[in-house]
Amino acid sequence: MLQVSVLRNNTADTKKRxxxxxxxxxxxxxxxxxxxxxxxxxxxxxxxxxxxxxAASKEIGKLMAQGKKxxxxxxxxxxxxxxxxxxxxxxxxxxxxxxLLDTLVILPNLPSTLVPEGRTPEENVVVREGGVxxxxxxxxxxxxxxxxxxxxxxxxxxxxxxxxxxxxYKGKGARLQRALxxxxxxxxxxxGYTEYLPPFMxxxxxxxxxxxxxxxxxxxxxxxxxxxxLIPTAEVPVTNIYRDTILKMEExxxxxxxYSPCFRREAGSFGKDVRGLNRVHQFEKVxxxxxxxPEKSYEVLDEMVLHVEKLLQALQLPYRILLLCGGDMGFAxxxxxxxxxxxxxxxxxLEVSSVSNFENFQTHRMKCRYKDADGKMQFAHSLxxxxxxxxxxxxxxxxxxxxxEGIVLPEVLHRYFGxxxx
RNA sequence: GGAGAGUUGGCAGAGCGGUCGAUUGCGGCAGUCUUGAAAACUGUUGACUGUAACAGGUCCUGGGGUUCGAAUCCCUAACUCUCCGCCA
Numbered sequence: 001m002l003q004v005s006v007l008r009n010n011t012a013d014t015k016k017r018x019x020x021x022x023x024x025x026x027x028x029x030x031x032x033x034x035x036x037x038x039x040x041x042x043x044x045x046x047x048x049x050x051x052x053x054x055a056a057s058k059e060i061g062k063l064m065a066q067g068k069k070x071x072x073x074x075x076x077x078x079x080x081x082x083x084x085x086x087x088x089x090x091x092x093x094x095x096x097x098x099x100l101l102d103t104l105v106i107l108p109n110l111p112s113t114l115v116p117e118g119r120t121p122e123e124n125v126v127v128r129e130g131g132v133x134x135x136x137x138x139x140x141x142x143x144x145x146x147x148x149x150x151x152x153x154x155x156x157x158x159x160x161x162x163x164x165x166x167x168x169y170k171g172k173g174a175r176l177q178r179a180l181x182x183x184x185x186x187x188x189x190x191x192g193y194t195e196y197l198p199p200f201m202x203x204x205x206x207x208x209x210x211x212x213x214x215x216x217x218x219x220x221x222x223x224x225x226x227x228x229x230l231i232p233t234a235e236v237p238v239t240n241i242y243r244d245t246i247l248k249m250e251e252x253x254x255x256x257x258x259y260s261p262c263f264r265r266e267a268g269s270f271g272k273d274v275r276g277l278n279r280v281h282q283f284e285k286v287x288x289x290x291x292x293x294p295e296k297s298y299e300v301l302d303e304m305v306l307h308v309e310k311l312l313q314a315l316q317l318p319y320r321i322l323l324l325c326g327g328d329m330g331f332a333x334x335x336x337x338x339x340x341x342x343x344x345x346x347x348x349x350l351e352v353s354s355v356s357n358f359e360n361f362q363t364h365r366m367k368c369r370y371k372d373a374d375g376k377m378q379f380a381h382s383l384x385x386x387x388x389x390x391x392x393x394x395x396x397x398x399x400x401x402x403x404x405e406g407i408v409l410p411e412v413l414h415r416y417f418g419x420x421x422x
Numbered sequence: 423g424g425a426g427a428g429u430u431g432g433c434a435g436a437g438c439g440g441u442c443g444a445u446u447g448c449g450g451c452a453g454u455c456u457u458g459a460a461a462a463c464u465g466u467u468g469a470c471u472g473u474a475a476c477a478g479g480u481c482c483u484g485g486g487g488u489u490c491g492a493a494u495c496c497c498u499a500a501c502u503c504u505c506c507g508c509c510a
Contacts, residue, residue, distance in 0.1 A: 043472075047479040054479090057491040061440040064490095076490045083490090246432075246469085248450095375451085377469080 001365045002107050004036045004100075017110040020326035022119055028103055035100040042096060046089045053082050105214060109361035111326050112298075112334045118325025125325065127337065130309065131318035134344050134400045142345040143395040144276030146402060147173070150422055153277070165274070165281035167391075172422050176397075177284055179416035180390055181259050184286035187311060188387055193257035193288055198237035200260055201228040206240040209366040211332035211358075221263045234260035234287040235384045239362060242291055247370035247380060253300060254291040257387070259284070277391035278350065284390040290383045291368065294360065297381035301357045304385050305337050308353050311387055316410045317396050318342040320349065334359045337385075341392065345399035350392040355385030398422075 007014050007029050015026045056079045063072040116125050147153045152173025158166045169177050189195050207213040207229050212220060221230040231237055238258045247254070262285050274280075288307070292300050305321065312319040324336040333356040340349035360379035363369070372378050401408045407422040414420045 040472080043479075047472075050480090051478050053490085058440075060490050064440080072490075079490050248432080 001104055001361060002110065003360075003364060004032060004104070008033055008036070014110065018107070020111045020115060020117060021108055021329060022327045023108055025106070028106060032100065032103050032107075035096060035103065039093070039096050039100055042089060042093045046086065046093060049082050049086055049089070053079055053086070056082075108331045109334050109358065111329060112357070112359075114323065114335050115329065116323060116325045119327035120325075121328050123325040124322040124328055124338070127321040127323050129318070129320040130313060131316065131342075133318045133342050136344050136399075136402070137404070140345050140399070140402055142276065143343070143398040146398045146407070147276065150407070152176070152398075152422075155276075163281070165279070167277065167280055167282070176394060176417060176422070177390060179413055179418075180388075180393065181284060181286060183413060183416045184311070184387055185257060185259055187314075188257035188286065188288055188307075191255075191307060193255040196234075196238055196241070196256055196258040198231075198234055198241075198258050198260060200231055200237075200263075202231055202236050202240065203228060206236055206243065209243050210236045210239050210362050211365065212236060215331050219265050221265060230263035231260060232264050233262050233285065233386075234258040235289060238287065238289050239291075239382055239384065240366065242363075242368045242380075243366040245368055246377070247291070247368070249293070249370055249372060252291065252293050252370060252380065253296065254289075256289045257286060258289075259286045261285075262389075277395045278346075280391055286387050288385050288387045291363070291380050292383065293370070293372070294378065294381050297357050297359060297383060301335065301337075301355065301383055304355050304383060308339055308355060308385055308387050312339065312341065312352075314410065314412045315393065315397070317393070317400065318344075319352075330354075330356065332356075332358050332361050334361065339386075339388075341396045343392070343396050343399055345402075346395075350395065352388050352392045352396075353386040355383070357381065357383045 002014075011029060011033070014029055018026055018029070056075050060072045060075055060079075063069075063075070116123070118124065141149075150173075151171055152169065154168040154170055155164070158164075158168035161168065185195055201223060204213060204227060207220065212229070212232065216232075220232055222228075223230070237260075238256050241256070242254070262283050264281055264283075266279065266281070277283075288304060290300050290304065309319070309321065319339055319341050322338045322340065324338055329336050336354055336356040338351055339353035339355070340351050342348075343350050359381050362382045363379045368380050368382070369377050370380050397409065398407055401410075405421065409417055409420055409422065
């Protein structure tokens with residue numbers, strides 16, 4: 001959530017930056033400022049009257065103590081009148097405040113100056129590529145065939161149990177999931193991230209704080225009887241650890257990592273986009289999250305990008321890093337780097353990680369602050385990224401490493417998987 | 423699922439319906455002392471809103487209510503703890 005003070009002090013610039021994100025209601029900025037003016041006016045009026053009531057109540061207390069009951073009664077009539085005036089004011093304030101918040105919440109985060117212009121994924125900028133695209137032997141097949149051939153995932157039974165898009169991993173397929181999760185977590189904790197295992201459902205306040213609500217209501221599974229949401233990413237519960245907190249400077253940066261299943265409704269696409277493991281409703285992911293001082297968040301962003309990049313290198317997968325253009329970025333993000341790996345049999349890039357700096361957009365919603373060197377309260381910055389989302393990594397590992405003798409796993413996974421090949 | 427107890431400032435922990443935004447301790451900050459540090463002593467130390475600056479307003483888990491006046495009384499929700507039951 002953006003701060004009204006920012007809109008007020010940099011109105012023109014704010015609109016310019018919203019335009020980079022292709023936000024099509026720049027008029028809302030002026031609307032918000034006007035609502036805030038109205039809010040202040042009402043508040044001042046309300047406070048003035050309330051002050052009179054408070055003073056009179058104290059006076060009554062004194063008079064009662066002195067036994068001057070009649071004089072006290074006289075003042076009570078005044079108080080009654082003021083209080084009557086207070087009620088409609090309070091009602092107006094509630095309406096204006098709600099309207100202000102409802103409008104403010106519609107504004108996406110402002111893109112950082114790093115963000116390139118553009119509307120579609122094609123306009124994202126390739127920052128760099130790494131790894132080597134393998135040359136597959138004749139007769140190589142996509143992962144959905146390999147999965148069947150080696151009996152790793154049973155989509156049909158998953159669909160019977162739940163519905164399509166809920167994979168049932170089995171045997172070595174299940175073991176590979178466990179191996180990857182464990183390897184990723186070990187890699188992250190070795191880099192100083194503290195491991196968490198969070199709840200997989202969150203309440204409304206948490207979903208609001210990280211920006212899933214109200215923006216992405218329909219994309220989450222909703223357990224209505226208890227009003228809980230199944231998490232679309234560990235980012236939601238883990239970032240919310242620091243909701244409503246005041247941090248000490250020496251506690252920063254906070255580095256956290258967590259494994260969780262991720263649940264996404266994602267209605268819409270069909271065809272080869274969703275074939276096999278390309279897109280599913282439930283998948284495994286390991287996430288990294290940092291909370292930092294504002295001055296250091298971009299340094300940390302680079303550090304996180306490098307961290308994920310090294311992980312892909314260790315897995316020996318061909319990858320590229322994209323800097324997302326304004327139109328393709330998420331609602332809450334100020335800058336986002338996407339990581340894609342090359343799926344050799346499908347001959348296409350698959351997104352496996354997304355590393356973002358949210359600046360204070362989430363922390364403002366969450367009220368996560370810290371005291372800076374001068375003892376001033378400031379909103380911290382939050383960042384997160386996947387390290388990594390499993391299904392597409394698995395798809396690439398299978399496709400890129402298929403041989404006549406089986407699927408050859410990268411060195412780093414051997415001890416986790418308990419074997420070098422599938 | 424049943425019964426009881428609790429929720430106060432960064433933490434611990436007081437608090438008669440009216441000078442309580444809240445005693446006190448710890449922690450933090452500043453100072454005295456010291457070559458420096460520790461200890462000791464002294465002072466200081468909540469957040470939000472608002473103002474040019476004062477002033478003013480709000481906040482004692484959330485939401486209602488009683489009252490001229492609520493941290494304090496009543497109702498309600500959430501959470502925590504203890505005991506019982508059930509259970510991987």
